[in-house]
Amino acid sequence: VKVDDDDYNDNDNDNDNDGGDGDDDDVFRDETPSSTGDCGEGPAWPEDGVGRGGSGIVRRTLTSINDALFYSYMNRILGKGAELHERRKKRNRRDAASAAAADVKSGGTEAPSEDDRESEGARELSEDDLYRAPRNMEAHHLRAEFDRLFEEHASRPSSSSSSASASAGKRGNGGEKGGLPPSATATATNAIDRPAFFRVLWGVASPTYVPAGYWQLIATLSQCAVPLLVREVLLLLESNPDQSFAAEGLPVAFGLFLVSLLDGVAMERQKFLSFRSGIALRAAIVNAVYDRVLRLTPAGRAGLTGGEVTNLVAIDAQKLFELVQEGHQVWSCPLAMIIVTGLLLMELGPSILVGMTAMFLLVPLVQRIVRTMMTIRRKRVAVTDRRVEATTAMLQGIKFTKLNHYEEKFRARVMDARRDEMALLRRELSVLAVTFFLTVISPVFASALTFATYVLIDENNVLTAATTFTTLILFGALRFPINYAGKLMGKAAQGIQACQRFAAFFSRECRERPSAANGNGNGGKGPNTSPMPPPPAPS
Incomplete structure (x- = not known):
């Protein structure tokens, strides 16, 4: 427009x-009339x-x-x-x-009216x-889709829990008729495990996340095609040093421009769609958490603190959002590594295996470091819950805190938890720094080993301009997936941990939603015109 x-x-x-x-x-005021909505x-x-x-x-x-x-x-x-x-x-x-x-x-100025x-x-x-907002990202649409998928993948309530709920409803008024309505006592004990919860999240995000994967594939193939086109340009310059480059080189240069343009467009489109998927996922799960909190039964609230709920919607939902941003790197990085390795084999032959072996030998070490980071983060999250719980309790009972002069006691509790949290956070970041160091140094070390091996195994092996620059570009293309592997595994570990916490929360017992057919909670049978039951006779 x-x-x-x-x-x-x-x-x-x-x-x-x-x-x-x-x-x-x-x-x-009159431009672009809006449609109904x-x-x-x-x-x-x-x-x-x-x-x-x-x-x-x-x-x-x-x-x-x-x-x-x-x-x-x-x-x-x-x-x-x-x-x-x-x-x-x-x-x-x-x-x-x-x-x-x-x-x-x-001699003075007036103040603006x-x-x-x-x-x-x-x-x-x-x-x-x-x-x-787009129609498929409106809050009510995301909430309804999440609820539908959750009911589809969660296990159904057991018969024992249903009979227990019915007996509880009878006991609510001394076993007489006219006790608590079924909507007030019916409970849902739908437990959901982590794989089923992953399927729920995938169902919410897939409408925009699948097209993002197609764009990521286009971007990966474009990035791998750039070194081949550069190699063709260098070979043309080597084969015809005294001739004009315009006749044969311009089509290749133009192709290089188009591939670079396609790479930029595909990458930006993938980021945009992944961002939308992350927003939709975070909005749906935050809505579902708040709805679930309002319907928890006393048994479902057992052991649940305000700090845990706050961390779910403020931290764990954000970790899922960040994981969705980089989720397509899980398959695109290995794909890029396979393609680049094949191109390096075509360019330098078996000598490339020395450098690739040196890089892949670091993978088990990186995985062990990531597991250590997951363990540290699990401990840190528990301490964070304790700190947020203490802060929330102080703010909710601020009058009680002030009247009894408990400010210093609450402050001591919060600061003790904060010190423990910072100690664990320093350990986690130290482990993450080691991971980054290993992933950054490995491509440099691998390229040095590859060039040394290529030159030493045969006297006829000469590093020409086309071979050298093409190899360096390929190693540069290989650098990103290897360097990003540590960061990606760290985000994946945090996202998996967040999914475990969400799955545990949604497995808590909660009340069934009352019928909303006519807003009166009587099962959708029309207006509730029956008179209120008389109060029980005094004993």
Whole structure:
């Protein structure tokens, strides 16, 4: 959507006729009418396909491709922001000149009026100028999808728990009729293990995460194709040192440009879709945690502290979000390593195996270090729960704390937990630093061993420009997956630990939701017009 300059000119002419200077705060009020919806007042999300591209199929297709690759729909917001910025600068210069003239005449300046301040606020971007959330990322949609998948993969409540709930309902009023309604006593003991919880999370994120995987595949193949094109350029320069490079080299150079462009577009699209998947996952699971907390039974609350719930929605949900950002590296890094290793074998022969062996020998050591980091983090999370619990208890009972002068006692508890937490955090970061050191030094060591082996095993092996630079580029392409392996395994360990904590939380016993067919909780049988039962006769 482009900004229409004619609208600006028309509004400026109207303002000039009114004696103004062409500034109009409502210049964007009629642009891009929003479609119907219940999520904000701004226009619909462009990639939802509402009112984009006109009526022609070809035009809509081209518009969708343009939006998906280059995010051209952001031009509307960016154009409005730039226009308002220029208007604000012009208005500031005008106000400064007016203030200087008033100072000369009256010896002082007037304070801006309330109307001026309100109009100044209206000149900024507001929520109505932004797009509404995509339909598949609205909170109610994500919540419903998470609940459906959870009910599908979780184990059903046992008959013993159902009979126990029914007997509890009878005992609630002395075994007489008219006791507690079934909705108040029915409980759900749906336990869910970690694999089933992974399947629930995958069902929520897959609509955007699967296309992100396709873009990641395109980016990986493009990155592996760059060294081959560079090799062709160098071979052409070596074979024809005295001839013009334009005839044969320009097509290869142009292909190198196109591959680099495709790599950039694919990588950015993958990051965008992965970011959306992470947001959807975090929003769904935070909504589900809060809903679950409100429906926990006394047995389900046993052993659960406020600090644990806070860490679930503030820390563990964020760890899942970060893991989703890098999740496609789990398969793309090994794929890149396999492709690059094959290209190195074609370039240098068996001598490359020496360097590859040196790098892969470090993998078991890195894995052991990562396991140590997981153990340390498990201890640190327990200490963090204790610290947050103490802080929450102090804030919730602040009146009791102040009246009894317990501030120092609470402070001592919090600081003791914080000291233990910082000690474990230093240990965890030290282990992570060792992991980074090993992953960074391994490609350098491997390339040195490879070049030395290639030259020493045969006198005829000469490192030409094409061979040397192609090998260095391939090792550079191999450097990223190897360097990132340690960081990726660390994030994966934290994400798996977060999933374990979520699975344990969602396995707690909770009450069934009352029927919402008509909002009265009577099973959807229409309005509840039965009179209240009379109170029991006094004994």
